Amino acid sequence: MAKKEEPKLDLMGNWAYAPAPEDSKHIHLNKKYDLFIGGKFVKPTKGKYFDTISPSTEQKLAEVAEADEKDVDLAVKAARNAYDKTWKKMPAKERAKYIFRIARMIQERSRELAVIESMNGGKPIRESRDIDVPLAANHFFYYAGWADKLEYAFPGRNPQSLGVAGQIIPWNFPLLMAAWKIAPALATGNTVVLKPAETTPLTALKLAEIIQESGLPDGVVNIITGFGKTGAAIVNHPNVNKVAFTGSTDVGKLIQKSIAGTDKKITLELGGKAANIVFDDAPIDQAVEGIVNGIFFNQGHVCCAGSRLFVQEGIADELIRKLKDRMDTLIVGDPMDKNTDVGAINSKEQLDKINHYIKLGNNEGAEIFQSNCSMPKKGYFCKPTLFLHASQSHRIVQEEIFGPVLAVQTFRTIEEVIEKANNIPYGLSAGVWTDKGSKIFNMTGKLRAGVIWANTYNKFDPTSPFGGYKESGFGREGGLHGLMPYLKF
């Protein structure tokens, strides 16, 4: 008789989940990816390529072309040509059909895209499958709808396209950020040169394949890969009319300086250090789930991550106890496993940065708590981390860490928490947990944050505008507001 297998126990003595890996046999990756310029995949002029890896296995996935200034020039020329000869002249309802088709094709290939997103970026498959890819398709659907209705969106204002949009995106939501940028640009009649982040180019290149297959006229969307230098060449190209950037505040500042004195339009979506505020009348269990969703899922790789927790004193002990218990149940590991809650940190460099901040938090005197979870032997992983008794002057409270690290403070009054929440250089997002609608409205008027979630966190929708205050940038993406940066009136 076969021996009955004993269930495995995790570190807490609970039964561990059996592995549930997503299959990756159905996807195809080329050994080498060229630049997508003028509707074709072309070799970079200098013939240089760099490796792109999986942060969870540290294995190479493919080689990707490095575009230099000459390649950027070719891409901008292709975009300008497509703008003048085709896209600008095409009736808006025809443009909409292409955007709609891209949305449908993303849906059709959603499994493949989700798998590649998790392989290349390290985020759990559950997130790329249920959030990133469906939202990317929804952005294309949503903006396809606006393309022939711009005069209704802005009545009496005669909206006109700008020309060529140069778009630079980060590594935390590679496909979704590409959709956020490309869909409104196309709907408003602009053409595009887009550069994905150097660590996560693969889903953008898959999107290039989709765009090619969709029959979108050559040159309307060009996708080129490379590092910061390539991004800078896009920003500085004289024939680019609009720059859309999502990334770090430091690079955003550089970009703003470099286009000063030109007539380029610009939107910047930069860093954040969101306050997640829990009042003593909040539903505590839901709040705990929202806190975990806000900072630990997606490894804290979200600019709007709820990385500062403010708990009203009366419920602090209970909430922290429940939060610690919940953290102990989080599964850190293989992004391809459907049970995984916290995947891989995107790069070694980012993991070093997070570990540096964890050391700093300890040195600053905050009390550390880390999930009691098992950690993979290979790859870049970080335990979900709490810092209790953090104070407003601590660097772990003031600076963006971009990892699964939560700084906790308590408060007594509304005035105190508003003061503390606003007293940082950033202003991208915030969360408020309370039973009282009036308190929510009071808070939303006083918190300097572009997006405020009430009794939930990290929820996105294409119809809703997103963007920041202060050093989190300016301009809005999503919704009707997201059309404006791509239009002149």
Ligand code: ADP
């Ligand atoms: P993160 O800290 O999120 O990696 P970065 O701001 O460094 O953010 O990167 C975001 C994007 O900006 C990436 O695509 C990167 O290649 C690009 N980038 C980096 N430096 C520059 C620059 N000087 N000009 C334009 N783009 C840049």
